[in-house]
Amino acid sequence: MALLQTNALSINFGGLWAVDKVDFEIDNGQIVGLIGPNGSGKTTFLNIVSGIYKATQGDAHLAGEEITGLRPFEVYQKGIARTYQSSRLCWDLSVVDNLLVGTYTSQTYTLLDTIFRPKKVNNEIYDNLQASLDMLSYFNPGLIDRRYDLAKNIPHIDRRRIEITRALMSKPKVLLLDEPTAGLNDEETMTMMNDIRKIKEKMQNIAIIIIEHDMKVMEEVPERIVVFNAGAKIFEGVYKDMLQDKGVVDAYIGGADA
Amino acid sequence: MDGFKKSLDTALGVILCNIVIAVLVHLIIVMEFVPSMIIMVAVVGIILVLDRFGVVNAMFDAFIHHKAVAIISGVILLIASPISLGSQNYAAHITTTAIIYMIACLGLNFQMGSTDMTNFAPAAFMGVGAYSVALCTVKLGWSPWVGILIGILLSVLFGLVMGLPTLKTKGYYLSLVTMAMQLAFTQVINIMPALGGSNGIPGVGRFTLFGLELYKRYTVAGIRFAPQIPYMFMCLAFLVGLTYVAMRVYYSKSGLSLNTIAQDDIAANCMGINVSRQKLFAFVIGGIFCSIAGSLFAGLDSYVGPETYSFSKSLMLICMLILGGMDNSIGIIAGAFLLTIISEKLRDVADFQQLVYGLILVIMLIVRPNGIIPKRVRNYCGITKRSVVRPAEPQKNPAE
Ligand SMILES: Nc1ncnc2c1ncn2[C@@H]1O[C@H](COP(=O)(O)OP(=O)(O)OP(=O)(O)O)[C@@H](O)[C@H]1O
Ligand SMILES: [Mg+2]
Numbered sequence: 001m002a003l004l005q006t007n008a009l010s011i012n013f014g015g016l017w018a019v020d021k022v023d024f025e026i027d028n029g030q031i032v033g034l035i036g037p038n039g040s041g042k043t044t045f046l047n048i049v050s051g052i053y054k055a056t057q058g059d060a061h062l063a064g065e066e067i068t069g070l071r072p073f074e075v076y077q078k079g080i081a082r083t084y085q086s087s088r089l090c091w092d093l094s095v096v097d098n099l100l101v102g103t104y105t106s107q108t109y110t111l112l113d114t115i116f117r118p119k120k121v122n123n124e125i126y127d128n129l130q131a132s133l134d135m136l137s138y139f140n141p142g143l144i145d146r147r148y149d150l151a152k153n154i155p156h157i158d159r160r161r162i163e164i165t166r167a168l169m170s171k172p173k174v175l176l177l178d179e180p181t182a183g184l185n186d187e188e189t190m191t192m193m194n195d196i197r198k199i200k201e202k203m204q205n206i207a208i209i210i211i212e213h214d215m216k217v218m219e220e221v222p223e224r225i226v227v228f229n230a231g232a233k234i235f236e237g238v239y240k241d242m243l244q245d246k247g248v249v250d251a252y253i254g255g256a257d258a
Numbered sequence: 259m260d261g262f263k264k265s266l267d268t269a270l271g272v273i274l275c276n277i278v279i280a281v282l283v284h285l286i287i288v289m290e291f292v293p294s295m296i297i298m299v300a301v302v303g304i305i306l307v308l309d310r311f312g313v314v315n316a317m318f319d320a321f322i323h324h325k326a327v328a329i330i331s332g333v334i335l336l337i338a339s340p341i342s343l344g345s346q347n348y349a350a351h352i353t354t355t356a357i358i359y360m361i362a363c364l365g366l367n368f369q370m371g372s373t374d375m376t377n378f379a380p381a382a383f384m385g386v387g388a389y390s391v392a393l394c395t396v397k398l399g400w401s402p403w404v405g406i407l408i409g410i411l412l413s414v415l416f417g418l419v420m421g422l423p424t425l426k427t428k429g430y431y432l433s434l435v436t437m438a439m440q441l442a443f444t445q446v447i448n449i450m451p452a453l454g455g456s457n458g459i460p461g462v463g464r465f466t467l468f469g470l471e472l473y474k475r476y477t478v479a480g481i482r483f484a485p486q487i488p489y490m491f492m493c494l495a496f497l498v499g500l501t502y503v504a505m506r507v508y509y510s511k512s513g514l515s516l517n518t519i520a521q522d523d524i525a526a527n528c529m530g531i532n533v534s535r536q537k538l539f540a541f542v543i544g545g546i547f548c549s550i551a552g553s554l555f556a557g558l559d560s561y562v563g564p565e566t567y568s569f570s571k572s573l574m575l576i577c578m579l580i581l582g583g584m585d586n587s588i589g590i591i592a593g594a595f596l597l598t599i600i601s602e603k604l605r606d607v608a609d610f611q612q613l614v615y616g617l618i619l620v621i622m623l624i625v626r627p628n629g630i631i632p633k634r635v636r637n638y639c640g641i642t643k644r645s646v647v648r649p650a651e652p653q654k655n656p657a658e
Binding site: 050051052071072073075076077081082084088089090091092093094096097100101102103104105107109111114115118121125126129148150166170 | 502503506507509510511512514515517518521522524525526527528529530531532533635636637638
């Protein structure tokens with residue numbers, strides 16, 4: 001069984017099948033690209049997998065364990081972390097705090113420790129702080145100097161990096177990236193593409209699902225592509241074959257018309 | 259200004275800061291209404307101006323850098339402050355009241371400041387603690403200490419009961435639920451004769467410690483101290499202990515998770531934070547703080563009544579938090595202090611009290627919506643004492 005596997009995963013929003021019987025799988029160390037016209041259900045698919053929405057039908061398994069019906073924080077604890085199409089950083093918290101939230105589950109102390117064993121707790125916070133700053137500097141060392149700045153004062157691409165770092169802090173088995181290059185210019189998109197490759201170098205076993213509209217990214221980063229249209233999976237395979245696929249071409253032309 | 263900030267950031271600067279604060283606090287407490295108000299307004303004005311130049315932040319940093327010195331000199335001044343009030347009954351009374359409200363506000367902050375859930379029922383939580391002490395001492399003849407413990411247990415229950423419906427609601431609806439709880443609390447007390455009804459319960463037992471009466475006039479070294487002074491020491495001890503707890507929680511993953519929930523509860527949920535549990539935690543721990551404050555209040559007044567723990571008391575506590583600044587223990591303590599002094603000194607013109615609260619709120623929301631000493635960015639070098647940046651790395655700005 002694959003690392004993450006969904007069987008006929010579906011969700012119905014008031015009569016509309018936003019995700020329609022999707023069979024999907026991804027294994028350790030793979031990068032899979034997810035594309036499709038606007039409103040084709042890509043984000044909704046990730047939302048079901050991460051537990052924000054409850055699947056109407058079908059199921060999802062992570063490493064053989066059923067995760068359908070789990071609440072988001074439980075899915076996260078099982079090893080699925082994500083970023084969002086429009087950033088969900090905490091604007092009024094500092095960069096450091098945003099990263100530390102990512103280590104919430106790896107900090108093991110209890111409330112009583114917080115009060116009665118300050119040394120132990122402080123050391124643990126310190127270790128996690130250092131680990132997150134190490135990880136952040138792996139993407140952009142310049143951000144270390146801005147660690148006490150509020151997230152809302154950080155440039156767009158660096159916010160994305162902070163969000164990705166935050167997601168990586170729990171050492172997830174699967175990372176879900178929802179349009180990591182949205183709102184970036186061409187040059188920044190290239191940088192972001194490099195960053196995603198860097199994740200793979202650092203964590204060889206991590207599986208990454210990446211939603212992306214940028215065809216250049218899709219050509220170079222993922223090893224396999226899944227295409228959604230109107231909630232259904234209409235194609236799965238390598239980039240080259242996708243360009244030739246009649247269903248995909250029709251969907252995109254149809255989507256452009258609409 | 260930079261030179262001034264530099265000189266603040268020394269052991270001597272920190273000690274002087276502490277002394278200046280202590281003297282100002284003392285003056286505000288003991289002066290007559292008018293001069294006291296003048297000093298108060300001047301102090302707030304100066305704080306706001308200094309903050310423009312970053313001096314308030316520099317002060318916080320200095321205190322973090324010289325933590326040991328700050329704590330030792332602070333403790334000495336804290337011990338000296340009740341003694342300095344000597345035989346002044348009234349000053350001792352309002353100071354003790356202020357300390358109790360500080361504890362309640364620290365509790366309320368877990369919900370309002372950290373998690374952004376407006377709780378209109380902190381006075382009801384105080385009432386739980388107060389009535390526990392009153393019933394234990396008056397009806398059962400037990401020690402008020404048992405009352406405090408029972409109050410804590412009941413406030414945990416009350417926190418859970420209040421927290422559960424609020425898990426499903428947000429924003430205004432959540433506030434309405436807490437408001438309903440507060441009103442229900444007052445109603446229940448009013449209609450239950452066993453709880454003293456609207457007349458309340460007089461003659462609540464005073465606290466004793468190892469046989470030592472804590473509310474009694476003692477004469478030491480020829481000075482006839484006010485009867486509240488020993489009790490004030492006990493309340494101060496509670497305040498110091500609970501401030502420590504509040505600050506530890508603030509810096510821990512729990513405090514951070516509450517802030518995250520306030521900013522974006524879906525993102526919090528997707529980062530492994532059990533949002534429902536943490537919200538309940540905010541209600542329960544805040545409730546415990548308020549309940550302890552209520553128990554102490556019952557011991558000070560030796561009386562409990564529904565009016566003392568009514569909706570308008572809740573509004574006062576909320577006002578204190580807004581005035582002082584949310585999610586910053588020092589700001590909260592300052593806010594509770596200032597508003598207690600104002601309202602206690604306005605006792606003679608009680609009709610004006612509500613008006614003054616309203617006025618303060620309106621002015622604050624216009625001039626400084628975040629409070630006098632607003633929330634700061636968490637500075638971890640205070641708790642880790644080491645630089646978090648690896649030394650090997652190139653550093654443009656090695657300020658830590
Ligand atoms: N909570 C919801 N309630 C009702 N309908 C929803 C909800 N969330 C999504 N939808 C609908 O589901 C469909 C799929 O939306 P989704 O956001 O998953 O598309 P997408 O593929 O991510 O598109 P985009 O490329 O624009 O991000 C859309 O028609 C949308 O209107
Ligand atoms: Mg989307």
